[in-house]
Amino acid sequence: MADDEEPPMAVQIQSDFSFGKNLSVEESSDTVSVGVTVITGYLGAGKSTLVNYILNGKHGKKIAVILNEFGEEIGVERAMINEGEGGALVEEWVELANGCICCTVKHSLVQALEQLVQRKDRLDHILLETTGLANPAPLASILWLDDQLESEVKLDCIVTVVDAKNLRFQLNERRDSSSFPEAFNQIAFADTIIMNKVDLISQEESDELEKEIHSINSLASVIRSVRCQVDLSNILDCQAYDSTHVSRLESLLEANKSLTTTDLHDTGVRTLCISEPHPINLDKVRLWLEEILWDKKLDMDVYRCKAVLSIQNSDQMHILQAVKEIYEIVPARKWSEEESRTNKIVFIGHKLDEEALKTGLRDCRP
Amino acid sequence: MAGESDASNIATLLCARCEKPAHLQCPKCMDLKLPREAASFCTQECFKAAWSSHKSVHVKSLAVPGDENSDLISQGWLYCVKKGQARTAKLPHFDWTGPLKQYPISTKRFVPAEIEKPDWAIDGTPKIEPNSDLQHVFEIKTPEQIQRMRETCRIAREVLDAAARVIRPGVTTDEIDRVVHEATIARGGYPSPLNYYFFPKSCCTSVNEVICHGIPDARKLEDGDIVNVDVTVCYKGCHGDLNETYFVGNVDEASLQLVKCTYECLEKAIAIVKPGVRFREIGEIVNRHATMSGLSVVRSYCGHGIGDLFHCAPNIPHYARNKAVGVMKAGQTFTIEPMINAGSWRDRTWPDGWAAVTADGKRSAQFEHTLLVTETGVEVLTARLPSSPPVFPWMLK
Numbered sequence: 001m002a003d004d005e006e007p008p009m010a011v012q013i014q015s016d017f018s019f020g021k022n023l024s025v026e027e028s029s030d031t032v033s034v035g036v037t038v039i040t041g042y043l044g045a046g047k048s049t050l051v052n053y054i055l056n057g058k059h060g061k062k063i064a065v066i067l068n069e070f071g072e073e074i075g076v077e078r079a080m081i082n083e084g085e086g087g088a089l090v091e092e093w094v095e096l097a098n099g100c101i102c103c104t105v106k107h108s109l110v111q112a113l114e115q116l117v118q119r120k121d122r123l124d125h126i127l128l129e130t131t132g133l134a135n136p137a138p139l140a141s142i143l144w145l146d147d148q149l150e151s152e153v154k155l156d157c158i159v160t161v162v163d164a165k166n167l168r169f170q171l172n173e174r175r176d177s178s179s180f181p182e183a184f185n186q187i188a189f190a191d192t193i194i195m196n197k198v199d200l201i202s203q204e205e206s207d208e209l210e211k212e213i214h215s216i217n218s219l220a221s222v223i224r225s226v227r228c229q230v231d232l233s234n235i236l237d238c239q240a241y242d243s244t245h246v247s248r249l250e251s252l253l254e255a256n257k258s259l260t261t262t263d264l265h266d267t268g269v270r271t272l273c274i275s276e277p278h279p280i281n282l283d284k285v286r287l288w289l290e291e292i293l294w295d296k297k298l299d300m301d302v303y304r305c306k307a308v309l310s311i312q313n314s315d316q317m318h319i320l321q322a323v324k325e326i327y328e329i330v331p332a333r334k335w336s337e338e339e340s341r342t343n344k345i346v347f348i349g350h351k352l353d354e355e356a357l358k359t360g361l362r363d364c365r366p
Numbered sequence: 367m368a369g370e371s372d373a374s375n376i377a378t379l380l381c382a383r384c385e386k387p388a389h390l391q392c393p394k395c396m397d398l399k400l401p402r403e404a405a406s407f408c409t410q411e412c413f414k415a416a417w418s419s420h421k422s423v424h425v426k427s428l429a430v431p432g433d434e435n436s437d438l439i440s441q442g443w444l445y446c447v448k449k450g451q452a453r454t455a456k457l458p459h460f461d462w463t464g465p466l467k468q469y470p471i472s473t474k475r476f477v478p479a480e481i482e483k484p485d486w487a488i489d490g491t492p493k494i495e496p497n498s499d500l501q502h503v504f505e506i507k508t509p510e511q512i513q514r515m516r517e518t519c520r521i522a523r524e525v526l527d528a529a530a531r532v533i534r535p536g537v538t539t540d541e542i543d544r545v546v547h548e549a550t551i552a553r554g555g556y557p558s559p560l561n562y563y564f565f566p567k568s569c570c571t572s573v574n575e576v577i578c579h580g581i582p583d584a585r586k587l588e589d590g591d592i593v594n595v596d597v598t599v600c601y602k603g604c605h606g607d608l609n610e611t612y613f614v615g616n617v618d619e620a621s622l623q624l625v626k627c628t629y630e631c632l633e634k635a636i637a638i639v640k641p642g643v644r645f646r647e648i649g650e651i652v653n654r655h656a657t658m659s660g661l662s663v664v665r666s667y668c669g670h671g672i673g674d675l676f677h678c679a680p681n682i683p684h685y686a687r688n689k690a691v692g693v694m695k696a697g698q699t700f701t702i703e704p705m706i707n708a709g710s711w712r713d714r715t716w717p718d719g720w721a722a723v724t725a726d727g728k729r730s731a732q733f734e735h736t737l738l739v740t741e742t743g744v745e746v747l748t749a750r751l752p753s754s755p756p757v758f759p760w761m762l763k
Binding site: 006007008009010011012013106144146147148149290294325326327328 | 379388389390391392393394396402406407410413414417420421644665666683685686687688689691692693
């Protein structure tokens, strides 16, 4: 106890997150959440190449990569963390609570990610690498948390890596199959699609392939790459699920671009965009959406939905987002004077019935 | 954004010695994760001057506890750790958020062979429940299922009432657990929480700042405490789940108002239940009433579907602006169980892996019913009986 005779040097008070978390209980919603990017893609498409590229890149960000065997019953997952610029990779185990899901609103995966964030004194981003056959839908549903939970993690975007050389084969091989190809799901749910290995095909083939990808999902941004060398701003901090971050959706209002696609593969997975110039009634549009998303009344399977809505008696532009059954409509900002107020809804899904959707939206007029 | 809030946060910390705004903190307290309030100092000089008295907080936090409970520990009572999967003789280290700490728990209670048991009773792991379609599909119960639910829920109510009758200062929560355990078995039921994901006891007892999932232990209830008892009974293959928060002796006015408001939150939420109502509306109702009284709604725990499974779809948050999926339909059974806090809504979990406590150590209350949606509205399956003890002053009028 001799060293207790003299006080040590006191240190600067700082809101170090992992430390403050335990002690300060202020109510303010100042939690800076760490973005989670989900990376999907067929085996061999280049997911690992992308992950290694990000981990070793000179971006100064501290990034954790979680190799997710989601759906396979194991209690722990491996996390690789780069300790800063050019630093060594550190491996950690993330414990997935074999947990009582009972009456908790957060899935054990979310709890595990939160614990990872708390353990690290600083973490800038989390990459969740899924297995090749993963359907991103359950992951997206689990990670798209209510803002009210003020979680330390936040779904940032879904990135799908496709193999430019093999994608067409992968899309076509199931054309006649009744089972649903993961390749379509992975493209349909993506916010960003990395068309990897474009050096192995011609310029024309690349253009054609991009068209095919957009025929499934015309909202996603497609990036061509060789060995997954991409600008990281396309993958990190996209805020694709953030309704307050509407710049992406506002591009919907640039009316000229047609987002509706025709189904090139007879699988019925495509993008459909419908619009309605008259303001609509909020209650009616909720009921209509719930019939489609919850009751499956029209027998359509909507994977993703994004929209800008012009609501009756409101000067606020409203934003709609949906992932499978989960949806929210929130006011985003005031319409400006110059803007022509309109409703524009983009559906990505299976067996979308354009006429029924158009009629349904029209019926949402007051 | 972060910078701003950091600044305002730090500005509230005052020097533990002279109460000037503090800019420095004791590094040893940081290592020990001790509260910042007692560890903040304006200058190195003030820190130095305070050192001889300040350093005692480090020793206190390291002191091996258990003195007061050493008798119990020698009799086989131990502290629960690892979510119920392990025990220890030493009080786990934790920056307890309020006056309460973990106490040792008794050994496992016996369930007679003739009682029909759910699949977690033996090895602690539910197998049917997590893999069931009913985690996604909202089940409409058959008339036969509904009849069984009524029976089970009535038993659960009788069991909770038995617990309510023994609550008074000096009684341990372990004793409440014994009453619940025996009353359940006497009626041919299995206490659903027992060994559910290794939960070590037959009910949850949540005292004062414990929000929910408190493990019954050796602590004696004290005059002025509030205690929630959460009972679930498994009988004839289905579950009935309810809880109430009781007063121990004479409680202060603030606790009385907290418990009363929580009771009203549940009442108001039940009042809107009928076919066609969105599950997400429940959170709006609960939040509105709690906020009006200056109280906050716990967000990490929610109501749930119930029936042949203890917990299943739907998920019913009690906070506002949630994205809960689905509308109510006749024949569905689920719980509503708002947890309302006197201070912050934020929760933390004790080292036992179960007890959720308020992050600021202020009190929390909860009420719960199992409900059936009917063609015209709702049937409260766990409703109070004429024989239920009239423990709430607002019901006497």
